[in-house]
Amino acid sequence: MGIGGNDWVLMKTARAPSNIAVIKYWGKRDEKLILPINSSISVTLDYLFATTTVAVSPSFTSNRLWLNGKEVSMESERYKNCLQQIRSRATDVVDEKTGLVVKKEAWKDLYVHVSSRNNFPTAAGLASSAAGFACLVYALAHLMGAKETYEGEFSAIARLGSGSACRSLYGGFVKWNMGKEDSGSDSIATQIVEKDHWKDLVIIIAVVSSRQKETSSTAGMQTSVKTSPLLHHRAKAIVPKRIEQMEEAILNRDFPAFSKLTCADSNQFHATCLDTSPPIFYMNDTSRRLIGLVEKWNAQEGTPQAAYTFDAGPNAVLFAPNNEVAKSLLQRILYLFPPAADADISKYVIGDQSIMELAGIKTTQDIESLPTPIEWSGFDVPRTKGELGYLICSRPGQGAVVLDESAHLLDGATGFPA
Ligand code: DP6
Structure with a gap:
């Protein structure tokens, strides 16, 4: 050779x-x-x-x-x-x-x-x-x-x-x-x-089934730059301060500040999409119901329990400050967004096993036996089975790494897919 x-x-x-x-x-x-x-x-x-x-x-x-x-x-x-x-x-x-x-x-x-x-x-x-x-x-x-x-x-x-x-x-x-x-x-x-700085933080991604084709980020932001006055105001007058405040919230593991900034920034990003001509809609009714869940819960408790953010699509990324709150968040999501009757719960909630175990739910039937949350009655949210695709549990993770040769996706002798 x-x-x-x-x-x-x-x-x-x-x-x-x-x-x-x-x-x-x-x-x-x-x-x-x-x-x-x-x-x-x-x-x-x-x-x-x-x-x-x-x-x-x-x-x-x-x-x-x-x-x-x-x-x-x-x-x-x-x-x-x-x-x-x-x-x-x-x-x-x-x-x-x-x-x-x-x-x-x-x-x-x-x-x-x-x-x-x-x-x-x-x-x-x-x-x-x-x-x-x-x-x-x-x-x-x-x-x-x-x-x-x-x-x-x-x-x-x-x-x-x-x-x-x-x-x-x-x-x-x-x-x-x-x-x-x-x-x-x-x-x-x-x-x-x-x-590990904020290893207790729990991140739950709610994958919202979406049938419509979305505008790509690249194309969407081009139109926003050309047409949205709100976007330019945001970039100049709002984001610089928010960046400082967010860095401080992260350094101090200050969840209430983190939550307020995260939700406000997601909502403002989607407002700039609406301010774009023609307007861009990334969130759908399910996304808005998930926002409602978090907002009402936070308002009831008087201090932020959870946070949400949405990118260029309807999926929600939800945050909880620790296992205890994550358990309650997961139970609330499962109660309000139960899987389809024939769904396999192990496929409905995937990702970090330790977070899934917190909710104490092993079968789809277990969801029905969750204590009916009286304090949630005000939500008035319809429980439509199968409205959410599935949930992915996560935490803050590490950056890029090199893997050993057992992970190769190309054939070692030919350099073509095996
Ligand atoms: C809404 O990085 O996908 O997720 O630079 O054109 O490839 P290009 O766009 P992309 O945009 C991401 C936009 C966002 C917000 C974010 O990740 O900060």
């Missing part, structure tokens, strides 16, 4: 998480470099992630990409920009196992094969581009021995794939600084705190 022959394949596999913004990114000041009009903050999720294998071989004749097993084009600017940026930072790489050497100059002539999978159903409408691009950039950087010339440089490269991807390289809570430079070199993600 040698660099002269065609008989070698070199590959790396990485895993990168999804993230959910609690202060939203919506709107670009530069479409090509994906530079935002405001900074944003997200929490990294520990259950939803992408796994990506990247391979090079002199036998490859073009760049190829398989997403969840299906081949898609790698010709879009976003893929090309990420690949080109990592390639230009490549170094001499020695394969520990075989002693194969790939010289710095050789990388630009080698085509890549990429296979990427999400561990969550793409049909659920959960953002997968953030985890996907973060994972691609991280895996390529490790394959090609690329080094950051300044801290956060890889996040600036992931940003070229999808804005929110820059936040998925890091764990815990992450801030994407909008930056000032035209080059985008300072529009990078930085970690605010690592995942």
Whole structure:
């Protein structure tokens, strides 16, 4: 095996998480470099992630990409920009196992094969581009021995794939600084705190079945930038202060402040969508019922028990400050949104087992025996079975990591999907 022959394949596999913004990114000041009009903050999720294998071989004749097993084009600017940026930072790489050497100059002539999978159903409408691009950039950087010339440089490269991807390289809570430079070199993600800083925080994603096709984030925010005065007011006059307040709430694990800011920012983001011409609607009636559940509960208790946020779709991401409140939140959701009569509860509530166990519900019948919550009677919410698709339980998670060869998604000998 040698660099002269065609008989070698070199590959790396990485895993990168999804993230959910609690202060939203919506709107670009530069479409090509994906530079935002405001900074944003997200929490990294520990259950939803992408796994990506990247391979090079002199036998490859073009760049190829398989997403969840299906081949898609790698010709879009976003893929090309990420690949080109990592390639230009490549170094001499020695394969520990075989002693194969790939010289710095050789990388630009080698085509890549990429296979990427999400561990969550793409049909659920959960953002997968953030985890996907973060994972691609991280895996390529490790394959090609690329080094950051300044801290956060890889996040600036992931940003070229999808804005929110820059936040998925890091764990815990992450801030994407909008930056000032035209080059985008300072529009990078930085970690605010690592995942264990607020390890009691519970995150429950309510996957709301949606039949209508939604406007993509990229297209939606373009129209908002062009037509929504509220969006520009928000970016200039509201978000800068909210970013400071949110950072403080996170550092102090101040759930009431976190909840108020998270809900207010989600609602304002959706208000800018309504302020867009033509208006964009991402939330549906089920989304609004979930908002009602949290708002009424918070009002009854006099202090925030839970929080909600919605991205460019109807799915809710709900937060509880600790296990005790999460138990009550999960029971309330299950009571008000029971699964279809024939549903298997182990498929209705998935993800972090420890959170599922809190609710103490093992069968669909158990939901019916939950004590009827008298104090919820004011909700006046119809209990429609099967209104929610399913629930995913999560906590703050870690950032991107390299996996060992047992995780490879491409065949070690051929570099094609196995
Ligand atoms: C509502 O990062 O998907 O999820 O940069 O065009 O790829 P592009 O958009 P994308 O937008 C995410 C928007 C959001 C809010 C957020 O994640 O901050």
